[in-house]
Amino acid sequence: MNLRPLRIGFVPLLDMAPLAVAHEMGFAADEGLALDLRCAPSWSSLRDMLLWGQVDAAQMLAPVPVAMALGLGGAVARLDILQVMSINGDVVGVSTALADRLRDIGHDFGFDDAALGARLLARVAMARPLRIGVPFPFSTHAELVRYWLRDAALDYELCTIPPPRMADALLAAEVDAFCVGEPWGSVAVEQGAGALFLPGRAIWAAAPEKVLAVRHDWVSNHDALAGRLMRAVWRAARWLGLQENRITASEILARPEYTNAPAELLDRALRGEMVISPRGELRRVPDVIRFFDGAATFPWRSQMAWFGAQLARHHGLDMAASIASAKAVCRTDLYRTHLRSAGADLPGASEKIEGSLHHPTAVASERGTMILPPNAFFDGQIFDPDRP
Amino acid sequence: MKLQIVVVEPDEARARLVIDSLSPLGHDVTVLGEVTGLARRLRDIAPDIVLIDMTNPSRDTLEEMALASGPLDRPVAFFVDRTSRDLTQQAIEAGVSAYVVDGLQPDRVAAVMDAAIARFRMFRRMRTELDTTRRALEERKLIDRAKGILMKARGIGEDDAYALLRKTAMDQGRKVADVAGALVTAAGLLS
Incomplete structure (x- = not known):
């Protein structure tokens, strides 16, 4: 053929x-x-x-x-x-220096609470704006970070860094933190450049x-x-x-x-078991990527x-x-x-209220088999496209 | 008026060739080889035109400039916005992308782009030729090893070994190098 x-x-x-x-x-x-x-x-x-x-x-x-x-x-x-x-599929990571300061004020890197994360990051911030690496000016990464930190008492700027370079940029102190797609967050952990702080889904459960x-x-x-x-x-x-x-x-x-990255690192997000720091701490997260x-x-x-x-x-x-x-x-x-x-x-409709689901919920569909997973935002807000 | 042109290019020899082609136009050309802190250094230089190889991953960093919105920032456009489709198509095929400050005369931009496109076309041709040469060299090595294996295993001469490889390749409609590669792999597994 x-x-x-x-x-x-x-x-x-x-x-x-x-x-x-x-x-x-x-x-x-x-x-x-x-x-x-x-x-x-x-x-x-x-x-x-x-x-x-x-x-x-x-x-x-x-x-x-x-x-x-x-x-x-x-x-x-x-x-x-x-x-x-x-x-989903993005992870937020911080430099080793920031990770140490977060641990010093008692953070356990629970890897699930974005509201707490924003408050803690504001507490350990430096005199200058925090530099956060994202892959592109128009990206889910950039929008997630902006939404997450919009009310945080924290000065920050976004810097565009290509994903495969993110670990190096963190090591070179070009950025203090990043939001990047896997496996490049895990690569940064593997290279000892920093620790993972939050999965993207902790900011928006279905981005x-x-x-x-x-x-x-x-x-x-x-x-x-x-x-x-x-x-x-x-x-x-x-x-x-x-x-x-x-x-x-x-x-x-x-x-x-394709990615030219180790299969073991790629498997972490697929398995939902993230190694979040060079000391090997493991966090289980459903829906790291879907x-x-x-x-x-x-x-x-x-x-x-x-x-x-x-x-x-x-x-x-x-x-x-x-x-x-x-x-x-x-x-x-x-x-x-x-x-x-x-x-x-x-689905019966082509749009929905984003952020309204905290549990898996059945919705109207042609075959009647559609169950939508949680899509809540970290701050509990909802987004109604008709009433933004 | 002289234009400030920045070329982002880590390879020194290539960078020099770009300078050679742009300098006759009477512009100031600066080369940035390091991608670390690229955005900050570009802000300091405030160039009129930035040229970068399309295969350079740090190109995304330059996209930020196209969005700069501060009061002191000069608006920058990815040049496809402002110039002819034909020139853009040529640039993309040659593998060069450009960021141009808003308000530059189109013919001055076009002159710079023409020179840059010619140079990057040459780079692309050189890269292809290099790849071809490298592949040919690797294939020759592979064929030599396969010949050696055949000579030893079947007690034949070098010419006969090559003839055998060639006949097998023709019979199977494959390249001699592919047959040689399969033989070398198989011999490796059996030894």
Whole structure:
């Protein structure tokens, strides 16, 4: 059978897994696709590769298509979100110096309380602003940190550092702390550069992290092809959601052409057992990263609306217009059309109140099997996209 | 008016070649080789144009500049915003990206970009050639080892050993180097 080649870009991170699995486990071939997976050295390069047609689709930081829809950061074309590729997966880490000071004031690195974390960080802060490394100006990482520290009595600045360089930046005291996707937080622990302080999910229990993005004009001309790609990636996500596939997944991702990081480190987040410090302290965390369960792949308009509202506040843009633009990049229409036949359960609504769930909750869906996991914010606030 | 151009490039030889191509235009060119503290050093220099290899991961750090919003900051754009699509396409294919301060005359930017694109095209060609040469060298080594294994195992001469490798490769529709690689691996497993 002749396979249709499709060029897909990614950045070496654990959460590119659905693309690697779609390729390696034959889900792409089942749809008649030959994925040509291209590793990008940076998010800006990947964005440009997508905008200028060097790749057809790409793994993308969820806030990037939203920022572009809002006209931020050199927007030259509209990007659409076909589906969410991963929920959570970020970790906040601190330098050894900061970790020591936190221990001195009695912190036990419980790795679960973000409100406490913000208060403690303010207590050990230095005379100058705390420098916090994030991978990109428009990223779930940056928005999580801003939301987390917005009321903290703490002066800080965000510095953009590529994920594979994060451990070195911490060692060189270029940054005092970071928020980065796995395995690069675990790599920092392994190199003795610092300690993990919080999982991203302690700030927002269900934060959309990476999305599958395409150019709006591309998907307008390639509807059927987009559908084949979506089904392949969705089936890969389902495969990743099964615990028995964990070891195989980390072995695949460890390869040089994907993350080129030790399989043992990649496995920590998949297993939900994080080694948080060079002394080997272990913390069990459910949902460090989630690929499939709880409608993880559905591009909820309310999730992107949250990023739209955050960006509007930060850049002084009109709130209602920003939220409307953010919602429009979520192609829930394509998701419903193309994934229904693959067996995806589809929610009755395409948006929800973010932050309202503290326990797993059943919601209305076509097959009646949809249970959404907790999505609470650390401060107990809720986000209603109609009343931001 | 002279433009202040910063080139972010850790490789000294390459950096010098970029300077050589831009200096005739009469601009001041500074090279930053270290990526540590890149954002702060760029703020100090306040360049009109920053050029960086697209494969340099620290490019993301420069994206911050495009968002600078303080009263003393000069607005910066990733240059695709302001110049022709054609020039942008060429730059991306050549593997160079540029950040340009707002308000520069488009033809002055274009002149700098033309020179930079030509230089980065050359780098890309050199990199490809280097890769090809390296691969050829590795393949030759592999084939030599495979020949050695065959000569010893079957008591044949060097020419016959190579002929055998070549025939096998042709029969199986594979490259000689691939057959040699398989043989070397198998011999390693059996010994």
